[in-house]
Amino acid sequence: MREEKEIFGKYLSRHNFRDTPQRELILDVFLKSKEHISAEELYDIVKKLDPSIGQATVYRMLKLLAEAGLAREVDFGDCVKRYEYNYNQPHHDHLICRGCGKTVEVVDDVIEEMQKRVAEKFGFELTDHAMYLYGLCENCRKKRTNKFVLTTYFVF
Amino acid sequence: MREEKEIFGKYLSRHNFRDTPQRELILDVFLKSKEHISAEELYDIVKKLDPSIGQATVYRMLKLLAEAGLAREVDFGDCVKRYEYNYNQPHHDHLICRGCGKTVEVVDDVIEEMQKRVAEKFGFELTDHAMYLYGLCENCRKKRTNKFVLTTYFVF
DNA sequence: ATAATATTGAGAATGATTATCATTTTCTAT
DNA sequence: ATAGAAAATGATAATCATTCTCAATATTAT
Ligand SMILES: [Mn+2]
Ligand SMILES: [Mn+2]
Ligand SMILES: [Zn+2]
Ligand SMILES: [Zn+2]
DSSP states (O other): OHHHHHHHHHHHHHTTOOOOHHHHHHHHHHHHSOSSEEHHHHHHHHHHHOTTOOHHHHHHHHHHHHHTTSEEEEOOSSSOOEEEEOTTOOOOEEEEETTTOOEEEEOOHHHHHHHHHHHHHTTOEEEEEEEEEEEEOHHHHHHHHHHHHHHHHHHO | OHHHHHHHHHHHHHTTOOOOHHHHHHHHHHHHSOSSEEHHHHHHHHHHHOTTOOHHHHHHHHHHHHHTTSEEEEOOSSSOOEEEEOTTOOOOEEEEETTTOOEEEEOOHHHHHHHHHHHHHTTOEEEEEEEEEEEEOHHHHHHHHHHHHHHHHHHO
16 A cells, blocks of 8 residues: 555656646555456546546556556456556466356466467567456356256256 | 358358348458458458448348357457457467567467366366467567667667 | 646547448248 | 248447547646
8 A cells, every 4th residue: 555655656756747636546546446447447436535536537547557567457358448456466367257257366387388388489479468268157157057957947 | 162151051041040142242251351350351341342231231240150150259459359260160379469460370288278277276167268478579579679779779 | 936747627539339220132921 | 923021231320438639727846
């Protein structure tokens, strides 16, 4: 909390950007927010605390946070940019349930290593990657099965 | 070519969809097109052959092709849906150059296997995944290096 | 305090995609 | 071949997240 604000403060002065109450408020809310928040979701919280804040400011701020290394952008496949806390966090990928949207953060060293090798095999130097594993969580699998049983039961 | 048209014809009749000259033309063009084509790009080609065709029809047709299993949707991270030929094709992922956009189709059995295991470890049944490896191709790395050398030369 | 510069909020604009709807086309049963 | 039901089409409007524009305001270094 304290440390992140310092990091961001340094980022601002390093770029001759200015410290404003809007930026401070948005940073506070972001740091307290749950993971994978979208600009709209963040804006909804922020405007309750200060209705005068415009949504463009929230969009702009999230971009700054990503540039400052405090946030990472993710996209679970719906083309809505979501942001997660990224300061001193180890890299991870995501496992997402197609049924309920539940996400799990995962990382596998073998996969990470093989990705690098695959890239090198084709003369590429890997800079980054996007990996999203989609599936059905335990709960959603149960529901799916029940529905199927029910349907066939009625049909025949 | 012949086979794909048959597949699509069966798909149409199975769903009580109709065979139209627009659909035939768009299918023809899609089958001849280069990989990873967007709706707009396909529309640009199609409208030269038949200027009366609307772009909505092209969008609708690509959705049908994906449903019929003839096309697969991909998104290289810019939130533009692209479609690639998918009939009897083995699964593959993509390696994309951040410098020039060049793509390479890749697949790694170890990665595929580990993805399944990671999902299972968290109680998920994997249905599909999106994996995009981003990097710099050999050419772009050379350019990048040259630019860097030049810059530092001038700065110091 | 001042001037230079950055930031803000409102609203317009964007760009890819989808929805709407009146008109036209296809298919199927006569 | 023909009529009638159903589906498809093309033009256009709508959507949605995001970015842009710009006049008004705030911050910062002097
Ligand atoms: Mn995450
Ligand atoms: Mn491909
Ligand atoms: Zn679930
Ligand atoms: Zn390249």
